Structures are given as structure tokens and as C-alpha cells.
Amino acid sequence: MSRRVTVELGYPGDTRDVTVEIPDGEPVPWQVPDRFELVGRSTPRVDGAMKATGAARYSYDIVLPEMLYGAILRSPHPAARVRSVDLSAARRLPGVRAAIEIGNDQARFAGQEIAAVAADSSDIADDAIALIKVDYEPRRFAVTIADAAASGAPSVFSGSNLDKPKISSKGDVDRALASAAEKIEATYVTPVQTHVSLETHGAVARFDESGLTVWCSTQGIFSVRDDLAVYFNLPPEKVRVICEYLGGGFGSKFGARPEIVTAARLAKEAGAPVKLMLPRGDEHLATGNRPNAEQTVRLGADRSGKLVAIDLVQRGSGGVGGGSGSSGPFKMVYPCDNIRTSETNVYMNAGPASPMRAPGWPQGCFGLEMAMDELARSLHIDRLEFRRVNNTNPVRAHELDLGARAFRWDDTKSALAKQTGTNRRGIGVACAAWHALGASGPEATAIAHRDGHVEIRCGTQDIGTGTRTALAIVAAEELGVPISQVASEIGDTRYPFSLPSGGSMSAPSNTPAVRQAAAHLRDKLFRIAAPILGAAPSDLEARDAVIRVRFDPSRSVAFKTVCRRIPGDSISAQGERLPNYQEFRPDQAGCQFAEVEVDTETGITRVVRVVAVHDVGTMLDPLTSRSQVNGGVLMGISYALFEMRRMDPALGLMMNPTMDDYKLVGPLDTPKIDVIFLDVRNGGTNTGVLGIGEVVHVASTAAVACAVSDAIGVPIRELPLTPDRILAALEHA
Amino acid sequence: MKSDKPKKSHKAALSRRSFLKGAALTSAGAMAAVASLSHLKPAHADAPMPAGAVERLGPGPAPIELKINGEVKRLSVEPRVTLLRALREHLGMTGTKLVCDRGACGACTVLMDGRTVTSCMVLAVDARGREIVTIEGLGNPARMHPVQAAFVVADAMQCGFCTPGMVMSIAAALKRNPKAGEDEIRQSVAGNICRCGTYPHVFAAALNTARGFGAGKGNA
Numbered sequence: 012m013s014r015r016v017t018v019e020l021g022y023p024g025d026t027r028d029v030t031v032e033i034p035d036g037e038p039v040p041w042q043v044p045d046r047f048e049l050v051g052r053s054t055p056r057v058d059g060a061m062k063a064t065g066a067a068r069y070s071y072d073i074v075l076p077e078m079l080y081g082a083i084l085r086s087p088h089p090a091a092r093v094r095s096v097d098l099s100a101a102r103r104l105p106g107v108r109a110a111i112e113i114g115n116d117q118a119r120f121a122g123q124e125i126a127a128v129a130a131d132s133s134d135i136a137d138d139a140i141a142l143i144k145v146d147y148e149p150r151r152f153a154v155t156i157a158d159a160a161a162s163g164a165p166s167v168f169s170g171s172n173l174d175k176p177k178i179s180s181k182g183d184v185d186r187a188l189a190s191a192a193e194k195i196e197a198t199y200v201t202p203v204q205t206h207v208s209l210e211t212h213g214a215v216a217r218f219d220e221s222g223l224t225v226w227c228s229t230q231g232i233f234s235v236r237d238d239l240a241v242y243f244n245l246p247p248e249k250v251r252v253i254c255e256y257l258g259g260g261f262g263s264k265f266g267a268r269p270e271i272v273t274a275a276r277l278a279k280e281a282g283a284p285v286k287l288m289l290p291r292g293d294e295h296l297a298t299g300n301r302p303n304a305e306q307t308v309r310l311g312a313d314r315s316g317k318l319v320a321i322d323l324v325q326r327g328s329g330g331v332g333g334g335s336g337s338s339g340p341f342k343m344v345y346p347c348d349n350i351r352t353s354e355t356n357v358y359m360n361a362g363p364a365s366p367m368r369a370p371g372w373p374q375g376c377f378g379l380e381m382a383m384d385e386l387a388r389s390l391h392i393d394r395l396e397f398r399r400v401n402n403t404n405p406v407r408a409h410e411l412d413l414g415a416r417a418f419r420w421d422d423t424k425s426a427l428a429k430q431t432g433t434n435r436r437g438i439g440v441a442c443a444a445w446h447a448l449g450a451s452g453p454e455a456t457a458i459a460h461r462d463g464h465v466e467i468r469c470g471t472q473d474i475g476t477g478t479r480t481a482l483a484i485v486a487a488e489e490l491g492v493p494i495s496q497v498a499s500e501i502g503d504t505r506y507p508f509s510l511p512s513g514g515s516m517s518a519p520s521n522t523p524a525v526r527q528a529a530a531h532l533r534d535k536l537f538r539i540a541a542p543i544l545g546a547a548p549s550d551l552e553a554r555d556a557v558i559r560v561r562f563d564p565s566r567s568v569a570f571k572t573v574c575r576r577i578p579g580d581s582i583s584a585q586g587e588r589l590p591n592y593q594e595f596r597p598d599q600a601g602c603q604f605a606e607v608e609v610d611t612e613t614g615i616t617r618v619v620r621v622v623a624v625h626d627v628g629t630m631l632d633p634l635t636s637r638s639q640v641n642g643g644v645l646m647g648i649s650y651a652l653f654e655m656r657r658m659d660p661a662l663g664l665m666m667n668p669t670m671d672d673y674k675l676v677g678p679l680d681t682p683k684i685d686v687i688f689l690d691v692r693n694g695g696t697n698t699g700v701l702g703i704g705e706v707v708h709v710a711s712t713a714a715v716a717c718a719v720s721d722a723i724g725v726p727i728r729e730l731p732l733t734p735d736r737i738l739a740a741l742e743h744a
Numbered sequence: 745m746k747s748d749k750p751k752k753s754h755k756a757a758l759s760r761r762s763f764l765k766g767a768a769l770t771s772a773g774a775m776a777a778v779a780s781l782s783h784l785k786p787a788h789a790d791a792p793m794p795a796g797a798v799e800r801l802g803p804g805p806a807p808i809e810l811k812i813n814g815e816v817k818r819l820s821v822e823p824r825v826t827l828l829r830a831l832r833e834h835l836g837m838t839g840t841k842l843v844c845d846r847g848a849c850g851a852c853t854v855l856m857d858g859r860t861v862t863s864c865m866v867l868a869v870d871a872r873g874r875e876i877v878t879i880e881g882l883g884n885p886a887r888m889h890p891v892q893a894a895f896v897v898a899d900a901m902q903c904g905f906c907t908p909g910m911v912m913s914i915a916a917a918l919k920r921n922p923k924a925g926e927d928e929i930r931q932s933v934a935g936n937i938c939r940c941g942t943y944p945h946v947f948a949a950a951l952n953t954a955r956g957f958g959a960g961k962g963n964a
């Protein structure tokens with residue numbers, strides 16, 4: 012049975028009554044007037060002490076009795092046929108316990124997996140790798156888009172290296188551009204970026220009577236389990252995947268990747284558990300990247316500054332993988348009547364792309380927002396005003412106001428107009444968007460124990476966003492108990508099913524299942540409490556660690572006292588994540604402002620300050636959410652100023668597969684970051700919680716790049732904005 | 745060395761770490777060789793060496809003693825084994841993280857005689873006779889060091905993989921100067937890389953410690 016309820020959704024100043032139909036047993040969605048004990052207040056992450064003391068056990072930290080260490084041999088050639096692999100010398104080395112061929116008869120990038128060994132120590136494994144003899148027949152290769160797209164280029168697979176363009180079109184872009192009062196056309200170039208998760212990819216695998224158990228660094232324990240079950244032809248329940256703590260993923264750790272399968276194969280062959288965690292260099296070569304992009308953007312506007320046409324012709328490549336599109340922002344951020352995008356994926360002999368934090372969006376946003384700045388200048392419109400004029404999302408309109416005020420856009424602009432000297436400051440603004448994602452499927456169990464402590468079990472994982480904390484906040488809120496009384500158990504396929512963590516899907520997919528489970532558990536506890544209080548279960552509420560009569564709070568009994576009456580050791584209840592019902596908005600907005608200072612003598616850029624304004628659905632925890640915004644902003648600065656996979660076109664090799672040569676933003680590059688949240692009760696689910704990992708990263712690079720161009724007075728259309736590029740741009744200015 | 749893969753093409757090249765690993769077959773030899781290549785100077789190059797002493801170790805495992813968090817640990821390692829791997833793979837102390845294995849990220853930071861070192865750049869045999877303090881030596885979840893507690897309160901962590909190294913660097917800085925200001929704090933973690941971008945909260949945690957309950961009350 013289901014029921015209809017009317018809830019007030021939105022944020023103070025803009026709310027709307029929405030009638031939703033929800034099944035019985037589903038709690039009423041959180042709405043605007045709701046007051047909370049925990050939701051929306053800063054809660055330190057519940058596993059913080061484990062992480063701060065080094066007690067948290069990551070896959071990298073798993074040690075099992077008799078455990079061996081694995082290593083992988085990778086192709087040194089960007090393209091080669093593998094004629095033969097000779098493992099005999101490696102096998103003869105004392106301490107080597109297994110050696111296998113991985114089975115790639117073609118190497119298509121330098122770093123492709125060829126063979127693997129397991130040995131008594133990691134040093135012996137490395138020694139054994141050096142003893143493997145491979146007979147390669149090197150082939151011609153291409154490691155840049157230009158080389159791969161040239162006529163007569165060597166095929167990475169077979170046939171053309173270019174996929175058919177993916178075209179999407181609405182309205183009549185050509186006509187609108189022809190009649191536009193003002194237009195610009197320019198090409199914007201972004202590099203390949205690698206994920207550089209601090210915990211490398213890998214796994215510890217063990218076969219025993221119960222089946223296969225794998226501890227791995229993954230964003231999706233259940234998808235790894237299902238992949239392994241297929242690979243080893245085991246029933247899924249014979250495969251257990253555990254990821255208690257995960258040292259970063261950013262989109263690169265989905266599914267049973269080659270190193271996970273290899274660890275399990277070695278364990279099977281050696282008859283002993285094997286740990287195979289990749290060395291740092293392999294991370295840059297073979298575990299994924301954000302593809303590069305060349306985006307030719309044409310924008311047209313009328314006299315009033317309204318966009319009339321957006322046109323994108325893009326091609327991009329991450330190497331041997333697909334998925335280099337970047338059209339998202341062009342379609343979603345400034346929707347106008349005429350929009351056309353064409354995206355072409357190019358294959359080249361380099362490590363494969365994989366999803367990376369808001370796949371396609373930071374590069375798309377860079378191209379779009381740089382073009383917006385260039386068009387605003389030719390229209391002689393203030394760049395922020397130009398965005399306001401073309402923004403159609405009321406949430407973002409509000410955010411632009413909040414941000415402009417906090418950033419002091421107008422004052423800063425007038426102050427900078429008078430600046431003199433060789434250090435030049437500039438400001439930029441860029442808009443973000445993301446889909447309000449989240450999906451049905453996840454389940455959760457809530458368990459109350461006789462000692463009064465509550466356990467939440469959900470087979471999700473924590474990529475660093477604070478999943479345990481989010482689940483505990485929701486459960487504690489629903490049960491009216493302090494968060495210290497709730498333990499979140501995640502990261503094990505023995506717990507109820509959940510989805511991979513990516514696309515900002517975890518919080519909106521898992522919290523509704525947990526809230527439902529907690530609500531069902533609370534109802535069971537009400538049935539125990541009702542006779543004690545002489546009231547009907549439906550007249551009870553749970554708050555402040557007591558269960559009490561709603562209309563007579565003086566009649567109450569402590570939560571723990573009720574738990575002591577639990578027959579047996581515990582009682583439990585299930586919850587599931589239902590499909591979305593009506594929501595306030597199907598998307599997230601957001602905007603970021605940046606001020607930079609460029610030393611025009613050295614070309615060195617420093618980001619001075621950033622203001623980030625984001626709507627987050629129902630705000631669960633401002634403290635951990637702020638951590639995510641800081642991270643999104645800093646990763647964006649890193650992409651704007653430092654990061655680039657450098658390929659040598661003559662050798663076909665990556666020149667900087669280390670953390671010394673592949674530069675990441677560091678503590679000394681960190682600006683002041685002000686974060687403003689807009690708490691929007693979004694409905695859609697019983698919590699209305701949204702993920703924020705992607706949306707807070709979308710606009711960061713663009714805002715910095717726009718600010719740099721503003722500082723030096725000429726656009727730089729290629730990332731990263733290294734000193735040499737800045738000096739060259741100044742020279743030609 | 746691992747991070748130089750693909751190996752075959754680089755095999756002939758002498759990397760900084762394989763050089764150190766090879767040279768350390770005799771400590772005295774390593775000292776002499778290192779002295780002539782000053783840009784390769786490792787963190788432990790100022791170790792006192794008795795004049796004329798030549799000690800032969802390896803290439804097989806040799807028994808050594810290390811003093812870690814106040815306790816003497818006996819283990820048997822090949823001379824090429826780094827302090828980081830000795831901690832993680834031989835002593836089961838996995839709080840110290842392995843990330844880059846070449847001194848570029850700070851995740852493996854420990855204290856050696858009170859100074860921060862990247863333990864991936866120190867050979868275990870060269871850590872003999874030194875006072876080593878690891879993240880486990882600062883505190884545990886039930887009894888945290890003030891800096892660890894401050895990290896939790898300020899949420900100075902996301903995935904947490906850089907966190908032990910960050911904590912060690914901050915704890916050392918605040919031990920040196922309990923009233924350290926933001927510039928000094930930033931400098932103290934300049935070599936600690938966090939891919940999750942947690943730096944602002946790390947600074948906040950350190951400043952809270954400096955302004956609040958002070959540092960240096962733990963074992964460091």
C-alpha cells in the first residue's frame with residue numbers, strides 16, 4: 012500500500028509544496044521546516060581516530076599468514092607483438108612461488124600487463140620480474156592526438172584510430188551564429204591527467220575452503236565480486252570482497268581490474284595468499300586517467316548579452332580507452348535555443364582512460380567558461396553579469412549573488428583596474444552543474460543490541476567522503492540517539508548490497524536505505540516500549556536518547572532501557588532505497604570565484620583565494636562536506652597549474668611517471684578557500700541528500716584559468732598554465 | 745626499482761634508489777660514495793662512523809636491532825630493505841604508509857632522533873642505533889596524541905592515506921615550536937602530498953593545537 016503526503020521542498024526563500032506518493036513503511040521525506048539534532052551540524056568523521064592514528068587498515072596494510080608478494084611485468088614498448096614469454100629463470104629464483112603469463116599477446120601501450128610473479132618478499136618479486144624474458148616485435152605507435160589522427164597513422168587496434176563523432180544538436184546553430192550580434196571562436200586544449208590516488212591499486216587474494224576472499228582498494232566491492240565470480244567460475248557467494256578503508260580512487264577503482272584478477276590468479280597458482288599492490292609508476296601508466304581534449308568552441312550572443320548559439324567540436328584521447336567526451340557543461344550550464352556538440356574519441360598508444368571526478372566536466376567547463384570570458388569582453392559586459400544573464404537556474408542565481416558578495420567581485424574588480432607593478436592579479440568566475448544522481452538498489456540493516464548500541468550494515472565503501480559518518484548521522488537522527496551509540500559497518504560483500512561509489516551517487520543512494528532501516532528498527536523498539544509507557548506504538552517518538560509519548564513527553568523511557576528488553580541479543584530491521592519520487596530539482600548548480608596573482612617576470616602563478624558556493628541537497632555534515640569542497644577546489648588548481656602526463660612522441664613513453672615529476676598541488680600552493688553551502692531539501696528520496704564530490708570540482712579549474720587570463724590580459728587557451736606558457740603569452744600580448 | 749617501470753628499457757640506468765640500495769652493502773662504502781655525490785645525500789648521511797670501520801652486511805638477510813617507539817625490535821633484513829618496508833613488511837607496523845617509495849610525498853614520514861625523515865629513503869640497517877618514532881608511537885584511537893585529536897576535530901583527513909605522514913610532520917613542527925604560526929606550519933608539511941586536498945584542515949588542526957592545548961605531550 013502507498014500513501015500520498017505533501018511536503019515542503021526547496022530552501023528558505025524558495026520553497027514549493029510537493030505531493031509525493033510513498034509506499035507504507037517509507038518515512039516521510041525530510042522537508043524545509045524540519046529541525047534536526049545531528050543533520051546539518053558539524054560531526055567529526057566517526058572513523059577519524061582510526062585514520063589519524065594509523066590504525067585504519069587499508070588493503071595495502073593487510074598481512075596474512077604465509078602471504079606472498081606479487082609483482083607485474085609491463086611492456087616497455089608502446090606497441091609490440093608479444094612473440095613469447097619465458098618465465099623459467101624467474102621460476103628458478105629461490106623464493107619465487109608462482110609465475111604466470113597475463114595473456115596479452117599485443118602490447119598497445121608502454122605499461123601493458125605481460126606477466127606476473129609471486130614471491131616470499133616484495134624485493135624477490137622485483138628480482139624475479141627482471142628475470143622474465145619476453146620476445147617483443149615492436150610496432151609503430153602514436154602517442155599524441157595529432158599523430159594518431161594523421162593519415163597513415165599506425166592503428167592502435169585495427170582500422171581507424173578515430174571513433175565516429177558523437178553528435179547532439181538542438182535548434183539551428185549555424186543560422187543563429189550567422190545572425191549573432193557578437194561571436195567568438197577559439198580552441199581550448201587540456202592535457203591528460205592521472206588520478207594519483209595515494210593508495211595504489213591492488214589486492215590481497217586468498218583461496219581456501221570457503222572460496223575466494225579478496226581485500227582490495229576499490230570503489231565498488233560488489234562489482235569486483237561479480238567480476239571475479241565470472242572470471243573464476245565461482246558462485247558469487249563463494250567470493251567475498253572486503254575494502255574497509257580506501258586510500259583514494261577518484262574514479263579509477265571500479266571492477267575487477269587486471270591487478271586484482273592477477274593477485275587472485277597468483278594466489279591460486281601458488282596455493283598461498285598473495286598481496287599485489289602496484290608500485291607508483293604503474294599508477295601513472297596503466298590505472299586510468301582523465302583524457303585530454305581539444306575543444307573548438309563557437310559562441311554567439313545578441314546585443315543584450317543573451318547567448319544565441321553554442322557550438323562545440325571536440326576530440327580527445329586518454330590512450331587505448333574511450334570516453335573522452337566533454338560536452339556536458341555545454342549542454343547543461345547555459346542552456347540556450349541552439350546547441351550543437353560533436354565529440355570524437357581518438358585512440359593512441361598510451362594507458363587507458365577511466366572515469367575521473369566528474370568525467371568530462373572540468374575540461375568542458377574550462378573550454379566553455381574561457382569562451383564565455385572572451386565573448387563577454389567583446390560584448391563589453393562584466394563577466395559575472397554575462398553569466399547571470401545566461402543562467403536559467405534559480406538556485407544558481409541565488410548562489411551567484413551569495414558568491415559575488417562574499418568574494419567582493421565588484422570592489423575587487425575596481426581595485427584591480429588600478430593595479431601597477433609586475434605582479435598582476437586577476438579574478439575569474441565559473442559555474443558548475445551536476446546531475447542529482449542516486450539510484451535504487453542499495454539495502455541496509457539496522458541492528459539494536461541489548462547494551463543499547465546500534466549497528467548499521469551496508470555494503471558500500473568509503474572513498475574518503477565520510478560514508479560511515481553519513482550513515483551514522485542518518486541512523487542516529489532517526490533513532491534519536493547520540494552518534495557515539497551508532498557503528499557503521501561497510502566495505503564487505505557480506506553486508507547488504509550497495510552500488511559502486513562514483514558520480515556522487517553514494518550518499519543519495521545509501522542514506523535513504525539506512526533511514527528506512529532505522530525507521531523500521533525504531534518501530535520495533537516502539538512496540539517494546541509501548542506497554543512500558545502505557546501508550547500505543549504510533550503515539551511514540553524517539554529523541555534525546557529516550558522513547559517518549561509525543562503529546563506527553565514527560566512519559567518517557569531511556570532508549571537503552573528499551574534495548575535491555577530486547578528478547579535475545581539484538582533485533583534488526585531492513586531498509587531499501589526506493590526509486591526516486593518527485594524532487595525539487597533534478598540537478599545541482601554551484602559556482603566558484605578565484606583570485607590569482609601572476610609574477611609576470613617569472614610566469615609563476617599563485618592562487619590567492621577561492622570562494623565556492625554549492626547546493627548540497629539536505630546538508631548532513633558541513634565539516635566533512637567542507638573537506639570535499641577544499642579537495643575539489645585544490646584538485647582543480649592542480650589541473651589548472653601543474654598536472655600533465657608528458658608523452659615522448661619519439662619513444663612512446665610517459666616521461667614523468669613519478670610523484671616528483673608529475674606535479675600535484677601541495678600545501679604551499681593552497682589558497683584561502685571560503686565555502687558557502689546552500690541547504691536545499693530536495694525530496695526525491697526520504698533524505699533528499701545529494702553527493703557533492705563531483706560538482707565541487709567541475710568549475711575550479713575554469714575559475715582559476717579565467718582569473719589567470721584576466722591577470723595577464725591575454726587568454727591562455729591551453730592547460731596547464733605553466734610559467735613558460737604564461738611568459739610566451741605575455742610576449743605575444 | 746619499482747617506480748621506474750617499465751623496467752627493461754630503464755634497466756641500464758642507475759637510479760638514485762638502486763644506487764643507495766647497492767652501496768649500502770657496506771655502510772662505510774655507502775658513506776664514502778655518497779660523500780662524493782653530495783646531491784644524493786640521504787637523510788642519514790651525517791651518521792657518525794668510527795674511523796676506518798668497515799662492516800660487511802648482506803647480500804642475504806642480516807639480523808639487526810631497531811629501537812622503535814621506545815622498544816627494541818629484532819628482525820632480519822637484507823641490507824637493501826628500507827626502514828619503511830622493515831616497519832610494514834617485517835614488523836607488521838602498517839600505520840606508516842608507502843606511496844611513492846622515493847621521497848616525493850611524505851606519506852612514510854617517521855621521526856629519527858627527533859627529526860622527520862621519509863622512511864622510504866632510509867635503509868633499515870642505517871636506522872640501527874637511532875630512536876625511531878612512528879605514528880603508532882604517538883598515540884592510539886583510545887589515547888590520541890593532541891595532534892591526532894586535533895586532526896579528528898578539524899577533519900584534517902579524507903581518505904586518510906596521507907594522514908599518518910601529515911600527523912608526524914605537524915607533531916614534529918609543534919614539538920620544535922609549540923607556538924608555531926601558519927607559515928611555519930605550512931613549511932613543516934611542504935613535502936606532504938594529499939590528493940584529497942585536505943591541506944586547509946591540516947593547517948587548522950595544527951593551529952588549533954598550537955593555540956589550544958599545546959603539543960608535545962605525547963611520546964614524540
Ligand code: FES
Pocket residue numbers: 841842843844845846847848849850851852853862863864865
Ligand atoms: S613513500 Fe616515502 S616519501 Fe613517498
Ligand code: FES
Pocket residue numbers: 209258259475901902903904905906907937938939940941942
Ligand atoms: S586524505 Fe586522501 S590523500 Fe590525504
